[in-house]
Amino acid sequence: MSIDEKIMTGIRNRDEQALADLYDRYHRIIWNIARQADPNHSVCEQLVTHVFRAVWTKPQDFMHHRKLLASLIDCCRTQLLFLHNKT
Template sequence: MSVDYPSTEDQALLTYIAHRQAEALSALYDRYGRLLYSVAYHLVGNQQLAEEITLDVFRRVWEKADSYRADRASVRTWLTSMTRNRAIDMLRREGVRPEHNSISWADLTIEPHVDGHSPETAVSQKMQKQRIHAALADLPEEQQEVLVLAFFRGYSHSQIADQLAMPLGTVKTRIRLGMQKLKLVLQP
């Protein structure tokens, strides 16, 4: 009896992967590869590193599929967490973060930004961005996911539905609910 891997549930795919069914890994990659690449790219900002991270995550899935625990997280959450962790590890390894000691206060000057805004305006805008990111982080993952794709990646509703393999109506509902929650949290 052959298995229809593309229509198999995520947890069952992991069981097949744990039993070394390569077709199951391929189906999981088809389902989540673009999402994990997007997460990695968003964190590292480099196409080659994002591809490397994505492939490394799927290599780890192949090696450790039996370590997945359904009572702790959904498969999607497990995969995105591995991707985030791998991206952070890679950034640390590559030394992308600037050294704090390399900045000299004597070298810094306060000048208006190129766009004409004062430093106060820039600080205010940065604080607003931080509030938005914090509010996004408090949303349920399924709402975060569609909002990030829609507003930070510029995807259309139908592109999001295609990428996440879900009905268009579900995408629209999640965006609407997420926006309503953000408005409540971000109102002055």
């Protein structure tokens, strides 16, 4: 079992440490993607929060056969589109 699979199993079992591990592993990547799209610090914070909250509330949406990082990036980009279409 890969590290990502172990983390996602923990999240599915409501293990908060698993969510912290996921955050530690990927938050910089998600932040950098958000920052490239929108340099506003508060928008970046919103995006990062949204992505990790989405994983916590619906882990099944991130447990695909594809790589977890790709799912996290897709979630970030989808939220970016949503935020930019709201304004």
